[in-house]
Amino acid sequence: MNDDIDRAAYRRGINxxxxxxxxxxxxxxxxxxxxxxATIDNWQSGATFPSEANLARLANASGTxxxxxRTGAVQ
Known part of the structure; x- marks a missing residue:
């Protein structure tokens, strides 16, 4: 994960x-x-973040x- 990304915002966006x-x-x-x-739990807690492939699936499944x-700006 890129160190420039706000981890709290990313976690918020995942949730x-x-x-x-x-x-x-x-x-x-x-x-x-x-x-x-367990992966869902880890993403929600911020223990780990999705791979690029999983992030793409999450974005597609959530319509965002x-x-x-990544920026916690899911509407």
């Missing part, structure tokens, strides 16, 4: 994007994104952009 997804449970979101529940997620 906003996950909330926008149509799937109602974390398990369904994980299945849709092809990641584990990768840049909006």
């Amino acid at each position: 906003q994007a996950l909330a926008r997804m149509r799937e109602s449970t974390r398990r369904r979101k994980a299945v849709r994104l092809d990641v584990s529940l 952009t990768q840049e909006a997620i």
Whole structure:
């Protein structure tokens, strides 16, 4: 991850994007994104951040952009 990115904003963007997804449970979101529940937990806590491929899937599944997620500007 680029050190110039605001980690708190990125984490906020991830949580906003996950909330926008149509799937109602974390398990369904994980299945849709092809990641584990632990991965979702790590993203939400800021312990880890999505790979570029996973970020692209998250952006697509939530109807937003990768840049909006990175900057915490998901609407």
